[in-house]
Amino acid sequence: MTKEFFNVTPVETIFEYIAEFSGTGTEIVDLLAAGGRILAGEIVSDIDLPGFDRSTMDGYAVRASDTFGASEGNPAYLDICGSIAMGEKPDITVLPGKAARIATGGMLPEGADAVMMVEHASEIDDMTIEVYRRVAPGTHVIQKDEDIRKNTRLLSPGTFLRPQETGIIAAMGMPRVTVYKKPVVGIISTGDELVPIERHPEAGFIRDINTYTLASAIHLCGAVPVSCGIVEDRFDPLFAAAECALSQCDMLILSGGSSVGTRDLTVEVIEALPGAAIRVHGLPVRPGKPTILAEAGGKSIWGLPGHVASAMVIFEIFVKPCIRHISGDRGAFDGNDFRIPAVLTRNLSSAQGRIDYVRVRTVEKGGVLFAEPVLGPSGLIRTMLDADGLIRIGMNSEGLEKGVQVMVMPFHQY
Amino acid sequence: MTKEFFNVTPVETIFEYIAEFSGTGTEIVDLLAAGGRILAGEIVSDIDLPGFDRSTMDGYAVRASDTFGASEGNPAYLDICGSIAMGEKPDITVLPGKAARIATGGMLPEGADAVMMVEHASEIDDMTIEVYRRVAPGTHVIQKDEDIRKNTRLLSPGTFLRPQETGIIAAMGMPRVTVYKKPVVGIISTGDELVPIERHPEAGFIRDINTYTLASAIHLCGAVPVSCGIVEDRFDPLFAAAECALSQCDMLILSGGSSVGTRDLTVEVIEALPGAAIRVHGLPVRPGKPTILAEAGGKSIWGLPGHVASAMVIFEIFVKPCIRHISGDRGAFDGNDFRIPAVLTRNLSSAQGRIDYVRVRTVEKGGVLFAEPVLGPSGLIRTMLDADGLIRIGMNSEGLEKGVQVMVMPFHQY
Numbered sequence: 031m032t033k034e035f036f037n038v039t040p041v042e043t044i045f046e047y048i049a050e051f052s053g054t055g056t057e058i059v060d061l062l063a064a065g066g067r068i069l070a071g072e073i074v075s076d077i078d079l080p081g082f083d084r085s086t087m088d089g090y091a092v093r094a095s096d097t098f099g100a101s102e103g104n105p106a107y108l109d110i111c112g113s114i115a116m117g118e119k120p121d122i123t124v125l126p127g128k129a130a131r132i133a134t135g136g137m138l139p140e141g142a143d144a145v146m147m148v149e150h151a152s153e154i155d156d157m158t159i160e161v162y163r164r165v166a167p168g169t170h171v172i173q174k175d176e177d178i179r180k181n182t183r184l185l186s187p188g189t190f191l192r193p194q195e196t197g198i199i200a201a202m203g204m205p206r207v208t209v210y211k212k213p214v215v216g217i218i219s220t221g222d223e224l225v226p227i228e229r230h231p232e233a234g235f236i237r238d239i240n241t242y243t244l245a246s247a248i249h250l251c252g253a254v255p256v257s258c259g260i261v262e263d264r265f266d267p268l269f270a271a272a273e274c275a276l277s278q279c280d281m282l283i284l285s286g287g288s289s290v291g292t293r294d295l296t297v298e299v300i301e302a303l304p305g306a307a308i309r310v311h312g313l314p315v316r317p318g319k320p321t322i323l324a325e326a327g328g329k330s331i332w333g334l335p336g337h338v339a340s341a342m343v344i345f346e347i348f349v350k351p352c353i354r355h356i357s358g359d360r361g362a363f364d365g366n367d368f369r370i371p372a373v374l375t376r377n378l379s380s381a382q383g384r385i386d387y388v389r390v391r392t393v394e395k396g397g398v399l400f401a402e403p404v405l406g407p408s409g410l411i412r413t414m415l416d417a418d419g420l421i422r423i424g425m426n427s428e429g430l431e432k433g434v435q436v437m438v439m440p441f442h443q444y
Numbered sequence: 445m446t447k448e449f450f451n452v453t454p455v456e457t458i459f460e461y462i463a464e465f466s467g468t469g470t471e472i473v474d475l476l477a478a479g480g481r482i483l484a485g486e487i488v489s490d491i492d493l494p495g496f497d498r499s500t501m502d503g504y505a506v507r508a509s510d511t512f513g514a515s516e517g518n519p520a521y522l523d524i525c526g527s528i529a530m531g532e533k534p535d536i537t538v539l540p541g542k543a544a545r546i547a548t549g550g551m552l553p554e555g556a557d558a559v560m561m562v563e564h565a566s567e568i569d570d571m572t573i574e575v576y577r578r579v580a581p582g583t584h585v586i587q588k589d590e591d592i593r594k595n596t597r598l599l600s601p602g603t604f605l606r607p608q609e610t611g612i613i614a615a616m617g618m619p620r621v622t623v624y625k626k627p628v629v630g631i632i633s634t635g636d637e638l639v640p641i642e643r644h645p646e647a648g649f650i651r652d653i654n655t656y657t658l659a660s661a662i663h664l665c666g667a668v669p670v671s672c673g674i675v676e677d678r679f680d681p682l683f684a685a686a687e688c689a690l691s692q693c694d695m696l697i698l699s700g701g702s703s704v705g706t707r708d709l710t711v712e713v714i715e716a717l718p719g720a721a722i723r724v725h726g727l728p729v730r731p732g733k734p735t736i737l738a739e740a741g742g743k744s745i746w747g748l749p750g751h752v753a754s755a756m757v758i759f760e761i762f763v764k765p766c767i768r769h770i771s772g773d774r775g776a777f778d779g780n781d782f783r784i785p786a787v788l789t790r791n792l793s794s795a796q797g798r799i800d801y802v803r804v805r806t807v808e809k810g811g812v813l814f815a816e817p818v819l820g821p822s823g824l825i826r827t828m829l830d831a832d833g834l835i836r837i838g839m840n841s842e843g844l845e846k847g848v849q850v851m852v853m854p855f856h857q858y
Contacts, residue, residue: 061641062671065660066856079825082647086751086821088704116677116706117636119647133705135637135750135823137648148704177824184829192855193660193756194828200641200656201825223531223549227475227614233496233533234551242614246479246607257476263530290502290562291547292530336549337500342607369784369813399783407500409549410591411493411615414608415598441606442480 038312041385041425044323045363047309048352052328054211054280061199064191066252067209068358073185078175079201082119083138087170090129090151090159091142094167105160110153114139129159138171145170188360210358213253216275217244220268220286220296221336224260239338239411240285244345250442251350252357253281263292268299272331276303280356281329283349284322286336293320296333300324306331314384314425317408318344330356339408343387343420346441367439368422372401374436379429389417392438401436417441452726455799455839458737459777461723462766466742468625468694475613478605480666481623482772487599492589493615496533497552501584504543504565504573505556508581519574524567528553543573552585559584602774624772627667630689631658634682634700634710635750638674653752653825654699658759664856665764666771667695677706682713686745690717694770695743697763698736700750707734710747714738720745728798728839731822732758744770753822757801757834760855782836782851786815793843803831806852815850831855 056070085091092108100106112122113131124130124141132138132145147170150163178184184198191199191209199207217240224238225231238260245255258275261268263286276282287296300306306326313321317340322333332349334341354362372392380386390401401421406413419438423430430436470484499505506522514520526536527545538544538555546552546559561584564577592598598612605613605623613621631654638652639645652674659669672689675682677700690696701710714720720740727735731754736747746763748755768776786806794800804815815835820827833852837844844850 061656062659062669063663065663080650080823081645084650084823086823115636117638117649135635135650172821172823177826191660193657193664193759194825194831196660197653197657197752197756197825198829200653201651203641203644203651205642221530221549227617228619230617231495235531236494236498236549237615237617239611239614242475243607243611245476246605246610249477249479250607255476338611342611345607371785407586409494409498409500409586411608411611412591415612417608 038314038319039310041313041315044310044313044348045351047323047325048330048348048355049363051325051330051352051356053356053358054213056208057211058206058208061196061205061207064196064199064207064209065193067191069185069189069191069195070187070208070210070358072183072187073199073202075178075180075182075184075202077202078180079178080172080174082174084172085132085134085136085138085145085170086172087145087147088133089148089170090146090161091124091132091138092129092144092146092161092165093124093126093142094144094165094169096127097144097146097161097164100161100164102162105162108159108161110157110159143167143171188358190359190361213280213353213356214256214278215248215253215281215283215353216256216258216279217241217248218258218268218271218275218282218284219260220263220284220292221260222263224286226260240334240336240341243338243342244283244285244334247342247345247350248353251353253353263287263295265295265299268295269302272299273303276326276329276331279329281332281353283332283334285334285341287333293333296322300326300331300333303331315344315347316384316386318387321348335408337408338411339389339414342414343389343408346420346439347387368420368437370399370419370438370440371435372399372438374421374430374432374434375400375402377429377432378403378423380423380427382426382428385425386423387420388423389413390419390421390438391417392419401438452728452733453724455727455729458724458727458762459765461737461739462744462762462769463777465739465744465766465770467770467772468627470622471625472620472622475610475619475621478610478613478621478623479607481605483599483603483605483609484601484622484624484772486597486601487613487616489592489594489596489598489616491616492594493592494586494588494590496588498586499546499548499550499552499559499584500586501559501561502547503559503561503584504575505538505546505552506543506558506560506575506579507538507540507556508558508579508583510541511558511560511575511578514575514578516576519576521572521574524571524573557581557585602772604773604775627694627767627770628670628692629662629667629767630670630672630693630696631655631662632672632682632685632689632696632698633674634677634698634706635674636677638700640674654748654750654755657752657756658697658699661756661759661764662767665767667767677701677709679709679713682709683716686713687717690740690743690745693743695746695767697746697748699748699755701747707747710736714740714745714747717745729761730798730800735762749822751822752825753803753828756828757803757822760834760853761801781853782834784813784833784852784854785849786813786852788835788844788846788848788850789814789816791843791846792817792837794837794841796840796842799839800837801834802837803827804833804835804852805831806833815852
């Protein structure tokens with residue numbers, strides 16, 4: 031049994047390594063199923079939107095100048111020259127002194143340059159309206175290119191497709207769209223003490239929880255988890271499993287090996303993979319110090335701690351941006367995640383030279399959001415169950431005092 | 445053409461109506477695919493977890509009392525009585541004056557009640573270690589029921605399955621789990637001016653964007669969108685389409701009909717559906733005042749404005765909680781969503797008696813997050829494209845001043 035020897039990598043550096051991994055290929059999907067995917071191409075408008083001057087109100091298409099001076103006390107009178115149906119190019123022209131009935135979304139006829147709201151006019155008979163307001167040219171009208179102008183670069187590669195981006199692609203008339211493939215992420219749990227969850231664990235054994243927590247986490251960040259099974263702590267089977275998984279997946283996560291001996295084994299196995307290089311072996315963070323990141327053939331290989339909470343925290347902070355990055359998401363590193371302010375409910379100690387990620391439960395009392403640290407060893411899944419987010423204690427801090435404001439990164443939610 | 449007549453429903457009331465809709469049925473899914481689903485049953489622990497006293501460190505299993513008084517200057521000497529492999533029930537007993545090698549995750553042998561970290565001991569030969577610290581009973585040990593105690597109620601129906609909940613179900617040995625079915629949500633776009641997106645819109649026509657924005661939004665909140673097509677503004681075809689969609693879906697969304705005439709048509713059609721009752725016809729909000737909510741046979745029917753941004757905003761604020769509710773999610777109404785503080789960059793006016801949802805773009809400058817309102821008619825999809833969240837101006841406010849703190853609800857993100 032050897033002592034713990036490894037040099038930690040600065041946290042910024044790991045993101046630089048992550049940024050070097052290649053993205054997945056592309057595929058064409060139906061636009062109805064494109065929400066949440068990452069756009070692979072560029073979208074440039076080939077039309078003006080809406081494409082014609084469009085009313086935003088129910089009312090009357092008028093010439094604005096005909097309404098100048100109109101008021102409740104001194105209405106203007108206009109002749110009705112027709113009605114504009116939805117979904118037609120009107121064949122009427124609004125001449126001076128005339129008005130045409132128009133509904134929201136209708137196309138403005140020739141001559142008209144504004145819409146008088148129905149609330150501000152009355153039909154005194156079938157032929158005539160009186161109007162009580164003045165409108166300026168353009169009032170209640172969307173100009174033909176006011177939403178999108180032809181030849182505008184609308185979306186660039188790497189854009190996360192929210193409903194609005196899907197909508198803009200629909201507006202461009204594209205029922206199918208090219209997106210990046212969802213990365214396939216293999217999971218191998220290592221440890222002689224692990225049994226498949228279907229089995230009752232005898233004393234000394236535990237069920238393989240990490241495969242399931244990681245599969246869920248992978249799925250929730252938009253990738254496809256593949257369970258590659260439980261492998262004992264021996265070189266040959268672990269090497270065979272890792273090589274096989276890597277050939278089938280875009281990324282490989284090994285979890286387990288929290289003891290120094292098995293951690294060494296994980297490193298040995300990764301180093302033996304064709305073309306593999308260890309990039310990170312140890313991070314100045316808690317929990318998760320023994321984290322490993324390696325590269326082989328452009329693919330990332332992660333060695334996560336076996337402790338269930340450690341593996342989940344490292345996943346949230348480091349593996350998720352990596353998955354988002356290889357998913358093609360240019361927002362993968364935005365890292366705006368610690369942004370919900372809350373008041374810390376107890377003192378927390380830390381050590382200079384490392385970042386602590388502390389599990390917290392947020393509780394609202396009297397309109398104030400409090401962050402209650404959920405303490406306990408990182409081998410306890412209960413600590414993650416009770417928590418709904420993380421706070422961070424920085425490198426140069428020796429701790430945080432009760433009552434200070436902290437910023438919470440919430441766990442996944444819709 | 446009639447004037448606008450409808451009574452608005454208080455915003456709190458709409459959530460009460462939503463809470464009355466029934467959930468979907470249940471189905472059994474593979475636990476590896478359960479992340480993000482809603483648990484339908486209850487999970488009670490049938491075992492202690494980890495199930496045996498477990499080391500959290502690499503080191504030596506000892507009797508704590510043997511280390512009392514040990515220090516760097518005055519080490520204690522213990523005889524090595526064996527090594528504990530991972531995944532075994534040790535057959536050794538640690539007698540007074542003895543110690544056994546143990547790795548992280550290993551099972552404590554009989555007699556031992558603490559673990560001495562490897563860093564605080566040296567093997568002076570194959571038979572003997574010297575230890576430099578004293579440890580208390582329980583040090584570096586997870587007790588057999590410290591994570592989860594047998595017969596604890598762990599998860600209740602309606603729980604969103606995050607990675608940690610999936611993990612706890614794995615720990616209970618359940619490879620499959622009963623969850624609520626994903627709701628199937630039908631979308632009908634109405635309007636004589638709409639054309640399928642594949643077609644080039646002639647003047648006066650526009651492409652059917654809403655089907656796509658809504659499909660993406662539905663998908664991103666965990667439901668299954670079904671496009672039921674574009675229907676013209678006439679009773680018979682709209683009634684037929686609505687009736688057919690409702691028979692196949694758990695919820696129906698009609699979008700379009702922003703003009704009073706077509707809005708009336710939507711109401712007429714909904715009222716004619718078997719067993720249907722209008723619950724809401726008009727909300728004191730902007731955008732989205734003409735929103736309709738109806739009920740038929742326990743299912744919800746939404747009439748959303750045709751304006752693309754209005755429909756999306758109403759979806760985020762009202763339809764999404766409804767989908768989450770019928771998905772079985774007991775957190776559907778948590779409404780903690782407006783919780784990212786930012787500084788408003790310009791004055792905004794509002795009116796008392798209504799809630800304004802203002803699209804904003806958040807920008808960080810010098811460590812401060814600013815919320816820049818994205819203004820423009822709600823018929824413009826560009827206003828949603830440029831925004832990354834919403835802020836709220838309350839019922840009793842006439843507006844907000846530049847420089848005040850506002851709370852932002854972010855649009856969907858991983």
